[in-house]
Amino acid sequence: MEKQIFAQENTLKxxxxxPENPPLNPAIVIITAxxxxxxxxxxxxxxxxxxxYESPEYIxxxxxxxxxxxxxxxxxxxxxxxxxxxxxxYGAVVFRGLIDVDQEALxxxxxxxxxxxxxxxxxxxxxxxxxxxxxPSKPVEYYVQRKGGGLMHAIIPDINMAYSQTxxxxxxxxxxxxxxxxxxxxxxxxxxxxxxNDEKVPSMLYSIRSHGKPGEAMKPLFEEVFKxxxxxxxxQQDATxxxxxxxxxxxxxxxxxIRFDAAEQIFNEDAGQSPEALEHLQKFWNEAQxxxxxxxxxxxxxxxxxxxxxxxxxxNAFTAGFKQEGDQLVPCERRMMLRMMSKTSLIHIQPVAxxxxxxxxxxxxxxxxxxxTISSTL
Ligand SMILES: [Fe+2]
Numbered sequence: 572m573e574k575q576i577f578a579q580e581n582t583l584k585x586x587x588x589x590p591e592n593p594p595l596n597p598a599i600v601i602i603t604a605x606x607x608x609x610x611x612x613x614x615x616x617x618x619x620x621x622x623x624y625e626s627p628e629y630i631x632x633x634x635x636x637x638x639x640x641x642x643x644x645x646x647x648x649x650x651x652x653x654x655x656x657x658x659x660x661y662g663a664v665v666f667r668g669l670i671d672v673d674q675e676a677l678x679x680x681x682x683x684x685x686x687x688x689x690x691x692x693x694x695x696x697x698x699x700x701x702x703x704x705x706x707p708s709k710p711v712e713y714y715v716q717r718k719g720g721g722l723m724h725a726i727i728p729d730i731n732m733a734y735s736q737t738x739x740x741x742x743x744x745x746x747x748x749x750x751x752x753x754x755x756x757x758x759x760x761x762x763x764x765x766x767x768n769d770e771k772v773p774s775m776l777y778s779i780r781s782h783g784k785p786g787e788a789m790k791p792l793f794e795e796v797f798k799x800x801x802x803x804x805x806x807q808q809d810a811t812x813x814x815x816x817x818x819x820x821x822x823x824x825x826x827x828x829i830r831f832d833a834a835e836q837i838f839n840e841d842a843g844q845s846p847e848a849l850e851h852l853q854k855f856w857n858e859a860q861x862x863x864x865x866x867x868x869x870x871x872x873x874x875x876x877x878x879x880x881x882x883x884x885x886x887n888a889f890t891a892g893f894k895q896e897g898d899q900l901v902p903c904e905r906r907m908m909l910r911m912m913s914k915t916s917l918i919h920i921q922p923v924a925x926x927x928x929x930x931x932x933x934x935x936x937x938x939x940x941x942x943x944t945i946s947s948t949l
Contacts, residue, residue, distance in 0.1 A: 591783075592659070593658065593659075593780055593781050593782060593783035594659055594660065594661035594778060594780050594781060595661075595778075595781050595862065595864060596661065596776075596864045596866070596867075597661050597662075597663040597664055597665050597776055597778075597864070597867070597875070597882075598648075598661065598664045598665070599664075599665045599667055599867075600644070600645070600648055600664060600665065600666050600667065601667045601668065602645070602666055602667060602668045602669050606642045606644070606645065607668060607669065607670060607671060607872075609642055610641075610642070610669065610670060610698055611670065611671065611694075613640050613641070613697070613698065613701070614670075614694030614695065614697045614698050615694060617629065617636070617694075617697040618693055618694050618697060621697075623693065623696075624693065624696035624697045624699075624700045624710075624722065624723070625696075625721060625722050629697075629700075630700070630709070630710065630722075630930070633700060633701070633703075633704035633707075633709065633710075634704050634705075634707045636701060636704065637701045637702075637704030637705040637707070638704075638705065640701070641701050641702075641705055645666070645702070645705070646705040648664055648666075649664075649702055649703075649705040649706050649876065650705060650706065650707075652664065652706055652760070652876065652878055653706035653707060653708065653760075653915065656822075656823075656826060656828075656878075656880075656881065657826060658780060658783070658784070658826055659780070660780060660878075660881065661776075661778045661780055661781075661881070661882065662778045662779075662780060662877065662878040662880070662881025662882030663776050663778065663875060663876065663877045663878065663881075663882045663884075664875075664876050665867060665869075665873065665874070665875050665876075666702075666873065666874045666875075666876065667870075667873055668870075668872050668873065669698070669764070669872055669873065669874045670695065670698060670764070670872045670874075671872055672766050672767070672871040672872050674767065674871065674904075676691070677691060677766060677767070677907075678691070679904060680727060680767065680904045680905040680906070680907050681725075681727060682727075682729070682730070683727060683729045683731075683739070684717075684724065684725045684726065684727050684729070684739070687725040687727070689721075692723070692725065692766075692909060695723075695764055695766075695909055696722070696723045696909075696911075698764075699723060699762050699764055699874070699909065699911045700722065700723075700911065702762055702874070702876060703760055703762065703911060703913040706760055706913070706915065707915070708759055708760045708913035708914060708915045709913055709914055709915070709917055709930065710722040710723075710911055710912065710913045710930070711758070711912060711913060711914050711917075711920070711930045711931070711932055712912070712930060712931050712932070713751065713754075713758075713912070713931075713932045713934075714925075714931060714932065714933050714935075714941055714945070714949075715751065715754065715801070715932075715934065715935060716751070718949075719931050719949065722911060722930070723909050723910065723911045724738075724909070724910045724911075725907065725908070725909055726738040726739070726763075726907070726908040726909070726910050727739065727905065727906070727907055727908075728740070728741040728889075728891035728892075728905050728906055730891070733891070736802065736834040736835075737802060738908075738910070741888070741889055741890070741891040741906075742888055742889075742890070743888050744885065744886070744887055744888045745775075745834075745885045745886045746832070746833035746834040746838070746885050747775050747776075747777040747831075747833055747859075747863060747883040747884060747885035748802075748831065748832035748833060748834065748835070748883050748884070748885060749829060749830050749831055749832065749879050749880070749882075749883045749884075750879050750884075750912065751802075752799050752830045752831055752832035752835065752836070753799040753800065753801050753802065753814070753832070753835070753936055753937060754932075754934050754936070754937065755817070755923075755934065755937055755938050756914070756919075756920050756923050756932055756934050757830065757879060758879045758912035758913060758914065759878070759879055759880065759913060759914050759915045760876065760877065760878060760879060760912070760913045760915075761876070761877045761879050761884070761910065761911070761912055761913075762874055762875070762876050762877070762909075762910065762911045763869075763874065763875045763877070763884070763908050763909070763910055764873075764874045764908065764909040764910075764911075765869040765870065765871055765872065765873050765874070765906075765907075765908050766871055766872075766907040766908065766909065767871050767904055767905075767906060767907045768868070768869050768870060768871065768906050768908075769894045769903035769904055769906070770889045770890065770891065770892075770893065770894055770903065770905075770906055771868050771894065771895070772868070772869075772886050772887055772889040772906060773865045773866065773867060773868045773886065773887050774865070774867050774868075774869055774875060774884065774885075774886050775863050775864065775865045775884060775885040775886055775887065776863070776864045776865075776867070776875075776877070776882055776883070776884055777859060777862060777863045777864065777882065777883045777884075777885075778862070778864075778881055778882045778883075779820070779827060779828070779829040779881055779882070780826075780881060781862040781864075782858065782859075782862065784825065785820070785824070785825070785827060788851075788854045788855055788858055789820060789827070789855065791851040792818060792819040792820040792851060792855060793818050793819075793820050793821065793824065793827070794818055795815075795816050795817055795818045796816050796818075796845065796847070796848045796851075797816055797817055797818065797819055797836060797844065797848050797851075797852070798814070798816060798836070798842050798843045798844050798848070799814075799817065799830075799832055799835055799836050799842070799937070800835050800839055800841070800842050800843075801835075801935075801936055802832065802834075802835060814936040814937040814939060815937050815938070816848075817830065817937055818830075819831050819836075819852070819855070822880070828880035828881060829880065829881065829883065830880075831883060833856065833883075833885075836852055837849070837852050837853065837856055863885075865887065869908075879912075889906070891905045891906060892904070892905045914932075917929050917930070920932055923938075923940055925946050925949060926946060928949070931949070933945070933946060
């Protein structure tokens with residue numbers, strides 16, 4: 572009897588150790604023309620039925636819709652992301668050509684995310700949310716990011732923020748980071764849907780799994796001795812504060828998860844990092860830098876789906892609104908991307924969620940919650 576139970580348990584066992592072949596790049600799933608047409612039809616019909624991907628009725632029944640109507644190969648690839656955290660799981664998958672983007676209907680790129688016409692991206696919101704639903708994971712919003720700002724955010728280079736380490740920046744490399752590394756309840760999964768990338772900016776991905784089995788340089792990263800200021804969307808004084816220390820790695824010591832922001836934790840001189848913590852981070856960074864994957868240049872219609880506990884993201888520096896033609900830079904529409912974030916369990920985020928909105932995370936900095944005075948205005 573005992574033997575039988577053991578055999579059953581083994582069927583769920585994953586490959587935790589593969590030091591010889593650690594994954595170095597995301598899987599790329601090529602979407603067929605038929606699947607693309609099907610997704611387009613799905614987006615249109617959901618819009619007709621529910622009006623908005625933020626309709627409570629739609630979001631409540633998200634998983635049902637995801638499994639009923641998504642093409643099976645896409646749903647299966649995403650379900651795997653929700654259950655496989657093994658040594659061979661990179662933590663990101665690229666869906667090449669997920670949608671056709673009608674560039675003319677989209678019109679010129681707005682000057683900032685505040686000016687996006689939500690009507691033009693409504694169907695994309697339905698498609699992205701279904702992908703999260705298939706994991707299964709639920710789209711959420713964060714007060715710390717745009718005061719909530721809805722379940723999907725347009726990421727657009729903003730001329731006034733060109734040099735910032737944020738999604739609105741462009742002129743400097745956006746160092747790899749897991750999203751909201753300064754929160755304990757950061758997103759579990761992220762999607763980045765590219766509507767245009769005429770500047771041909773490569774995306775950067777970095778997976779903790781690319782190191783193989785954690786070595787000596789990794790061990791100190793499990794200690795709760797690291798600071799992480801809030802990101803560059805905040806003033807310096809507001810960013811550092813008196814937040815507690817946290818670890819970089821957590822979870823299974825043999826196959827850990829990661830919470831890390833290179834710009835804020837290593838290169839921000841005001842981070843308040845102890846000399847020992849900084850030394851550990853630098854040693855780790857020396858190893859990690861060589862494992863950053865930046866060969867993928869997204870095209871309009873491509874989507875990158877990321878497990879935010881395994882894989883960090885970033886991008887190269889670029890000149891927004893200019894593309895290379897031969898040896899010349901010529902004007903083009905600026906890059907445009909849609910980001911959605913999700914949590915696999917709404918139950919676990921309720922201690923930090925808005926009292927009347929279970930999808931809105933009110934965590935400000937490592938467990939600290941925004942005051943009730945703010946919640947009451949939302
Ligand atoms: Fe990010």
